[in-house]
Amino acid sequence: MNEIVDKMNENEIKSIFNKEIFNKTSKIIEEKGLLIENILLLLKRIGHLKVLKGILLYGFEKISLNKIFEKMIIEEEKKKERKNEKLLIDLCECYISLNYLLSPEIVSICVHCLLKVAMRKEENEEIQKEVEMALLELSCIDEFNEIEQELYLTEIKAIIKYHQEYHNLTQLAYQSAWQFLIYRLHTDKSLEEVIANELHFAREATRELEELTKCVDYQIKEEKEKGKNTEEMSLLLRWLQTSGKFLFYCRLRNEEYSVLIESIVKAFREAKDNCRGISSECIESFSNSVNNRNVKVEDLLKRGAVCLILEEIHRPTLNDEMVYESLTFFMNISERMKEKEDFPFEEAKRKRLKRKMFEKMEEEGFEDIITSFYELLDFLNESFHHDLQLDISDYFVDV
Template structure:
């Protein structure tokens, strides 16, 4: 059993880190065995083996895609006890990292009570901001647990104003980006650099989910989008999936009415994506993403025409957009592809 648990945790850890789904576990006898073992261990009044229960819960969460409410409650409660440990030694940090990584697997499909477990995660985040006692992966996973609880207006307000999600995301992306050599391919990197790259990818996915749900405006968005533009530029040669994730975020931001249009124009996102158009190897996904961004901007400008009070500001913003489009004949490119784009969008 000890060897089986070690193997399943090891496989599960890397599946989650690399965003690989495993559907073979569902409906298997092994899943039923784990469910029975977890419930039986939880029921024990005396001689409960807490370490075994934690290991079982982590294995189960890493491998499973579907959870009953009963199993969900047992696993989350059990892992939060581990995640709340505050000792700074390496062994405890690893235990906390594994527990938080498992907790980050619960996405918005699992609608346990909105306020359930949030206080504990917020305590973990605030404690780290004060003492820096978590690993980078553990910290990102704690944020992912919160982001997966959105949309939730009161939670979003706390994340922005008390936990400072934008500021922390900028800092983490900046520090992680400078810790890797983007000119190397993944197979050329050492273990530490590869892990940092996977954490960057997880941060970007989480930020994308945040922008999809967010309803509050924050001026720090400009800095975060500019940081993502930097990541886009350095990742496009060797880490195409990361650059595509950045494009998806720019599309999401362009379409999110809570995010001001000036944010995109003040940030370096548009310039970064336009730069890709003139590269010898044109990426289809990035080209399409650029059309989506400008299409969303165009729609929003038309919406603002209806509000006379915004007319002057709308015209100023429109002029900025046209300047971007007219640079080096880009307006002609948009016109020539306009009908193709409209057909594709249908």
């Protein structure tokens, strides 16, 4: 069954594993006395693929099977003797991977349980796979779920630092550890010092992005190599998504910021003709990063992000989402460039940068491009729930 599930595409998974089937399964468990352990392995596999492939399965939290999971997790956690650790781990992995809305009480139990697994340092392949699975499930706990630092910070720091010294984790496990931590920034800004300066996320992400960018073969044709290539592309996409969250949330700037921006530009240039999903993620990262006042516009210009988006916006194959992200990027840059500095030296520097930005946009015929998209602005606002300006002058830097 696992082999069949592995070969399913997104639509097939959504059509088969739906609310109706989950409710029937719950009924069988309740009426026929079927042991929950008999379906846990399959549900774990579904949850695993859901996370890896970025599949959205809504509604699991509303069905009775989920209530069974929650009850079993609480009961197993409360046991003082004869606690079934394996069952508890399986339940926690299923609960996190299949749910969208998570109970704070259950999340606390799951984080504690899965971090115990992730802390294991044995080097055999089976243990490494268990560690990878635990960290992967932790990585999909949404950024809007608030988790107290004492439940995870000491452990996740130890996991990341140990890998940085001994390289004991798989690539996916290491990325997942970082994703879990970066997502906590949304509700806890006190993590910035740890993430930026103690654990050096930007430096680590830069190295991983550059290694994956070199490894992925976008022209691959041999069927036997496609599986590995797909895994590497999926991992590259996850690092880009996490880097985008970091650039958006982390207000504590250091010199590693600009190098990370350059590595995202490199990933875009490698993928732009063959993998529009990766290209789109890069554009979205830059669009979000402009909202962070500690991401310098000068770095975006110097490291190639501005030129990249100006080139991209000329393409006839540009989709609506990338148009939206590109326009948002330039509109936000224009707003940033209009903010006057308090000190004479910084103000002079801002004016020089404005001039460079204006010249670059003028050179690329940016005004004509915006004019061509003018009729689409209402549609883009409606589609992406954002307030793009209708005044063309708002997309330019006033020099």
